Amino acid sequence: MTILCVRFQLPPLYEAALPGLLGLLEEFTPVVEALPPDTALADLRGAERYFGRTAVELASVIRVRALALHGVDCAIGAGPGPLLARMALRDARPGLTRAVPGDPDGIAEFLAGRPVAALPGVGPATARTLDEYGLDTLGRVAAAPLSTLQRLIGAKAGRDLREKANGIDRGRVVPNGISRSLVTERPFERDELDPHRHRRALLSAAEEIGTRLRAVEKVCRTLTLTVRYADRSATTRSRTLTEPTAHSADLTKTAYGLYEALGLQRARVRALALRAEGLAPADRAAHQLTFDPVDEKVRRIEEVADRARAKFGPRAVIPGSLAA
Numbered sequence: 001m002t003i004l005c006v007r008f009q010l011p012p013l014y015e016a017a018l019p020g021l022l023g024l025l026e027e028f029t030p031v032v033e034a035l036p037p038d039t040a041l042a043d044l045r046g047a048e049r050y051f052g053r054t055a056v057e058l059a060s061v062i063r064v065r066a067l068a069l070h071g072v073d074c075a076i077g078a079g080p081g082p083l084l085a086r087m088a089l090r091d092a093r094p095g096l097t098r099a100v101p102g103d104p105d106g107i108a109e110f111l112a113g114r115p116v117a118a119l120p121g122v123g124p125a126t127a128r129t130l131d132e133y134g135l136d137t138l139g140r141v142a143a144a145p146l147s148t149l150q151r152l153i154g155a156k157a158g159r160d161l162r163e164k165a166n167g168i169d170r171g172r173v174v175p176n177g178i179s180r181s182l183v184t185e186r187p188f189e190r191d192e193l194d195p196h197r198h199r200r201a202l203l204s205a206a207e208e209i210g211t212r213l214r215a216v217e218k219v220c221r222t223l224t225l226t227v228r229y230a231d232r233s234a235t236t237r238s239r240t241l242t243e244p245t246a247h248s249a250d251l252t253k254t255a256y257g258l259y260e261a262l263g264l265q266r267a268r269v270r271a272l273a274l275r276a277e278g279l280a281p282a283d284r285a286a287h288q289l290t291f292d293p294v295d296e297k298v299r300r301i302e303e304v305a306d307r308a309r310a311k312f313g314p315r316a317v318i319p320g321s322l323a324a
Helices: 018-026 045-051 055-070 082-089 104-112 124-132 138-143 146-153 155-165 195-215 248-262 293-312
Strands: 003-008 032-035 039-043 074-079 097-099 182-192 218-229 234-245 269-277
Touching: 003 055, 003 082, 018 032, 018 039, 018 055, 039 082, 045 055, 055 074, 055 097, 074 082, 082 097, 082 104, 104 138, 124 146, 138 155, 146 155, 182 195, 195 218, 195 248, 195 269, 195 293, 218 248, 234 248, 248 269, 248 293
Parallel strands: 074 097
Antiparallel strands: 003 039, 003 074, 032 039, 182 269, 218 234, 218 269
């Protein structure tokens, strides 16, 4: 096992702690990939040779240091590749490392009885299609003819699915930086059922993200919404914006679209988080000009509001629906 997938048990407002925790992983290897909002991949191939310890043994050291230095426990999955490490993490619990054997027989046994939907990248629609033809486990998918899978879900998707079901992991850990994104979270005092309160929280988060982006003269290309539920599970959805922007109105509209697409009905929501990703300098971003005087007016008001916030504080100017 050379790849670790680490999920930190972070408090609701986690952004301040995450860079330090990624730095902890980088003490063992420079090949660390952040997977927001609370997970990271670490390639320990070099670390195993350098420290003379296996990845599972190093995982124990990482857990102890995270608790001692940051007061944060973590669940860890270990595997020969990123895909298998992420799947192993689903079986892990705080204080426990779930490891996938590195030999072909061990990998096949680990995957065989798992539902198709457990494979990262397989969505509900693909899983339903495969289930209709009796291909409801990864073991059955691995044994199915390639031509059958390609006929059901397409040539490339069928080939990729069969490889993954057979434990062939072509992924790699791509080092990145948490500074390439901005995140804000809105936890509720109690599990919240009211969609109107969900939307107010999204409006507040989008306003904050927009203000912070404009303050550092950045625009974002992608907006990601994470919904945390009462049972500690979470749903994450991303959407690429029509054009890179830091305009609060555009961010709010996209956030509402992501939320409505989930069709939560009366879900018990514990917290909502928005992450702006793909940051780039604002002076390099193109903006499609319009002849809409309302849009121009809103942007001018936004500039004035930013100056007021910079002088009198972040709550000097807020949307009327948040004033209460």
